Amino acid sequence: MIIERQAIAGTLESSDLQIIIDKNDGHGIEIDLQSSVEKQFGRRIREVLMETLKNLKVEDAKVVVVDKGALDCTIIARTMAAVHRAAGITSNYNWEGFEEWNV
Incomplete structure (x- = not known):
């Protein structure tokens, strides 16, 4: 997906x-990434973000994240929502294959 706007x-x-x-x-x-648990989970948070962006076929993006202890599933959902909005897709999210992602 191509990021068209913030x-x-x-x-x-x-x-x-x-x-x-x-x-x-x-x-x-x-x-x-700004997170109160960055020392413990920063690497995992970045890994989930990168894998989700890769699965959505995003190649170029500036991503600012303020984490308050989100689980992986929340990181994925929020990333997907932001990417779809930034790409101008406001309906018909493609959730197919989500269960198979290796995050």
């Missing part, structure tokens, strides 16, 4: 995360 998903509530995704034309994926 989009946001999620909240700053406990057990959630807020993700902002924006264009990053030709510069790959850049992740800015």
Whole structure:
């Protein structure tokens, strides 16, 4: 998917995360992660973000994430919502194959 505009998903509530995704034309994926549990889970959070973006075929994006202890399933859902919004897809989300993702 091609990121066309900035989009946001999620909240700053406990057990959630807020993700902002924006264009990053030709510069790959850049992740800015802010998390109170970054030392324990930062590597896993980045891994889930990258795998989800890869599965959605996103190649260039600036991603800012403020994590408040979100589980993997929440990270995936919020990332998918932000990417679809940023790509201009506001309905008919493609959830097919989600169960088979290796995240």
